[in-house]
Amino acid sequence: MGLLIEGIWHDTWYDTKSSGGAFRRSAAQFRNWVTPDGAPGPTGKGGFAAASGRYHLYVSYACPWAHRTLIFREIKGLSAHIPVSAVHPDMLDQGWTFAPEPQGRTGDRLYGLNYAHQVYTRADPTYSGRVTVPILWDSERQTVVSNESSEIIRMFNSAFDGLTGNRDDFWPEALREAIEPVNARIYDTVNNGVYKCGFATTQEAYDAAIEPLFDTLDWLDSHLAQNRYLMGDRLTEADWRLFTTLIRFDPVYHLHFKCNRRRLVDYPNLWAYTRELYQWPGVAGTVHMDHIIRHYHYSHDSINPHRIIPVGPALDLLEPHRRDQRTVA
Known part of the structure; x- marks a missing residue:
């Protein structure tokens, strides 16, 4: 970079x-x-x-x-x-x-x-x-x-x-005030938080980033036990902003960025939620896991100097998520 x-x-x-x-x-x-x-x-x-x-x-x-x-x-x-x-x-x-x-x-x-x-x-x-x-x-x-x-x-x-003519609104005016603090927390501790863990060059910097990351993942899993999406029953931009980090978590961030306290698949609600978003019409075609795994492990020679590409976990993103069968807030 x-x-x-x-x-x-x-x-x-x-x-x-x-x-x-x-x-x-x-x-x-x-x-x-x-x-x-x-x-x-x-x-x-x-x-x-x-x-x-x-x-x-x-x-x-x-x-x-x-x-x-x-x-x-x-x-x-x-x-x-x-x-x-x-x-x-x-x-x-x-x-x-x-x-x-x-x-x-x-x-x-x-x-x-x-x-x-x-x-x-x-x-x-x-x-x-x-x-x-x-x-x-x-x-x-x-x-x-x-x-x-x-x-x-x-x-x-x-x-x-x-x-x-597509009027689907993922930033509805009535929810904007509620979306903003969720976006802010997720950006700081999750979206950017994985990078703060992975690119840290001192133990102190890593320790300062890893705790907030998993505190937020724990909170998200609990929240999604009661809510289908981050804003309840309405899918919004907050969900899509979170999804692009979650879909990379086990294949890349868990190992490569040392975000290894838990895997995404260890969070039952977050993992099912990630599968639901992946299965949303058209979204799977935007996920290029070959590029994701290759880029991180090959490009960051300060983290992986020998540029060995790991085989990665076996994830079934098409497993039924069953979130549509839940009673949610």
Whole structure:
């Protein structure tokens, strides 16, 4: 995971020395919004109106943050309107690359670029910062709309409804006040928490991250014993934001990131809930477990210097979840 400094690529890992061994994620820098009519969104500039074929989504199938956007693209009926380019699972000295790869690799379908960092410098030749996915690109204005996944999924949730006719709402106004603190806890202790465990370079930093992670997983399992979804009987963005970490937990985070107090399958309610979301129409096709397992174990040589790819656990994600047969709050 390198970065650009004044438009020049540097193969530089995260600096954990200055933070006592703790991993600190950089904030996204492109924060514009696609809206139905191009009016400005909550942040950034206006001028990004919803239109079929105008926007292009760059993703890694391995990345949980990018995975969120693929799920919303699918469940909101946007596949025919927003094309996708997927990077190679290996993230090495040039960061995310569009190098050839047998399964699932698309190359850069828009410009034929070699590296994701070239997308950033196409938008801003003097860009400084981390090169992350997802990237929502505007082909009309030749710039990045957003590289913040939590905001891209909200755009996908509603901005294109007039185009698709899909009115499914995963961020309902009546539940937003309740969703926000749940999102915040899950982001800090689970979504980002697994990274804080895995990328810690001191025992103290690891210890500070591992306890909140499993405290939250314990709480979630108890909550889901009484509730079908995080907001009761209504499936919302909070569930999809959690799902992309859960689906990676046993194959990757349990071993590779030392999140090994318990496995996901040891949590009866969380495991059944994960299977239900995986079995939601269209979602299974967004899960590329080959990319997930390959990326983490091959790309992080500071954690796995010999780049040995483990066989991984045998998980039956199609086992009936039976959550629809429960009485829930």
